[in-house]
Amino acid sequence: MKISRLSMVFIAITLIFGLTGPSASEDINPEFKDLLREGLRTKGSVQLERFLSLDATQKFCSDSNVNINSDEAGQLMSKALQQIQYPADGSYLGDWTEGEKIAQSGKGLRFNDTNDTENGGNCYACHQIRKDELAYGTLGPSLYQYGKLRGYSDEVLRYTWAKIFNPQAFLMCSNMPRYGHNGILTVKQMRNILALLLDPQSPVNE
Numbered sequence: 649m650k651i652s653r654l655s656m657v658f659i660a661i662t663l664i665f666g667l668t669g670p671s672a673s674e675d676i677n678p679e680f681k682d683l684l685r686e687g688l689r690t691k692g693s694v695q696l697e698r699f700l701s702l703d704a705t706q707k708f709c710s711d712s713n714v715n716i717n718s719d720e721a722g723q724l725m726s727k728a729l730q731q732i733q734y735p736a737d738g739s740y741l742g743d744w745t746e747g748e749k750i751a752q753s754g755k756g757l758r759f760n761d762t763n764d765t766e767n768g769g770n771c772y773a774c775h776q777i778r779k780d781e782l783a784y785g786t787l788g789p790s791l792y793q794y795g796k797l798r799g800y801s802d803e804v805l806r807y808t809w810a811k812i813f814n815p816q817a818f819l820m821c822s823n824m825p826r827y828g829h830n831g832i833l834t835v836k837q838m839r840n841i842l843a844l845l846l847d848p849q850s851p852v853n854e
């Protein structure tokens with residue numbers, strides 16, 4: 649009995665994790681919620697509440713019959729696009745050396761972090777970033793030569809900012825975290841990440 653309860657909690661974590669983000673909704677089965685409350689607790693910067701309530705996007709993407717080409721997906725995506733906050737002064741590029749540290753850092757939002765821990769972007773867990781990198785994840789496409797291949801136009805800057813702010817404004821149920829939308833990265837960190845991808849001097853664009 650104990651083992652099956654525990655494994656249900658693990659399944660729940662697996663299902664909910666990766667879909668990211670807070671906000672209220674009461675659609676999780678109440679008994680299942682009780683089970684989660686019993687098996688999980690808030691520790692460090694991991695909030696129990698995050699596992700108990702899903703926002704509209706998470707709810708939509710958690711449906712086993714999800715259709716990302718449906719009208720509902722289209723509505724969620726256009727809402728996400730409207731909610732993107734671009735840098736107020738129109739300057740997108742910070743310092744790529746700082747951006748690289750953020751991209752290679754998996755710190756933040758873990759149970760052994762505190763609320764003061766500066767979040768990393770963990771980009772390397774899913775993307776290749778530079779040519780001489782030894783280890784990186786391949787869930788996402790390689791970002792090597794990101795700017796060199798696409799050019800450094802205002803449109804590319806704006807799209808890249810928006811994509812990192814909320815990937816689901818462009819691809820419903822993307823596996824990539826919603827860095828701006830969920831407040832994972834600050835505006836300053838976003839600028840440094842943009843420089844990593846779109847400063848011609850960055851090693852990404854060698």
Ligand code: HEC
Binds near residue numbers: 771787788819841
């Ligand atoms: C959990 C895995 C994951 C993490 C972490 C992640 N990404 Fe992604 N990313 C993806 C996937 C999968 C795609 C392709 C699907 C899509 O477009 O959403 C993608 C797509 C992108 C694209 C669009 C590429 C294009 O050609 O349009 C950019 C830019 C990007 N990621 C940048 C980043 C940056 C910068 C970070 C770190 C701040 C990051 N990603 C972290 C999984 C991830």
